[in-house]
Amino acid sequence: MRFLITGGAGFIGSHLVQHLISKGHSVIVVDNLHSGKIENLSSVKKEIVFHKMDILEYDKLRNISKDVDGIFHEAALTLVQESFEKPKEYHLVNVTGTENIFKIAKEFGLKVVYASSSSVYGNPERIPIKEDAKRRPLNPYGETKLEDELLAEKYSSKGVKIIGLRYFNVYGKGQSISYAGVITKFLERIRNKQPPIIYGDGLQKRDFVYVGDIARANLLCMESKINPAFFNVGSGKTTSVLELANMIIKAAGLEIKPDFEKPLQGDVKESQADISLIEKMISWHAEMKLDNWLFEILH
């Protein structure tokens, strides 16, 4: 099959591109390299078609999409803290950009599997979080992801096949440090023999899920007959940020303690996916174990 991937030079997108190529699919990547890097695609550069362009360039995007069988939409602005400073820019790329994809999918009868986020839930009433929990994002980034979900519901009701994947905290190789999640940031500090920096008391809990598992979930959803749907994509387990820091310090064989700084604005206290729905519907669960991956990466 022939797929378009937006944001394919980014962290998750580039792993998805590699996964699709490994399964024999043809891939067209659209990315403006805002945070993505062409080097992320170096292992597959001869096998893909790459367009350095913005998802806001509607006509170009429409032309490129004419001959594909489906769209994976990963492109977005992804920094929670930055979204407080640039809410309009976040809205433009994340909401208008996503609606462009849905419009094109409607015109050409294409299925879309796209990146939503666990940030749509905000601080949930119950843990683990089920897909029907209230959506109450705590920051402008999360608000754009909620608006995308409302658009997905609108376009689904008009017959467009859309699956939104609510990724939890994704880890793996290839995140640029300025855009990185907590694991990449801690690893970077540890490699320089510096203590990890924890914002707040470190008791905030996260559900960490491996990027390769995310890539698998995307393709399984594209291949499935399910429509429409939002799925949690997490490991179903939680680790506190303090536990994570200690895990990494231990795996590196260092004798240091983490540093603590004041809590970040709009930071969720606890997050854990209930993954029973995606397990039931597409037989997916996360295969990678965080401690195994940390050990592998540090040795």
Ligand SMILES: NC(=O)c1ccc[n+]([C@@H]2O[C@H](COP(=O)([O-])OP(=O)(O)OC[C@H]3O[C@@H](n4cnc5c(N)ncnc54)[C@H](O)[C@@H]3O)[C@@H](O)[C@H]2O)c1
């Ligand atoms: N990493 C996580 O833990 C996580 C969690 C939940 C949801 N997500 C979502 O997953 C998707 C991928 O995230 P990521 O972690 O790989 O981030 P990333 O920043 O590495 O990837 C985003 C990609 O989109 C591209 N991009 C940004 N604006 C663009 C535009 N206007 N036109 C074309 N390309 C554009 C960037 O250059 C980058 O390559 C995003 O939608 C993000 O919101 C990520």
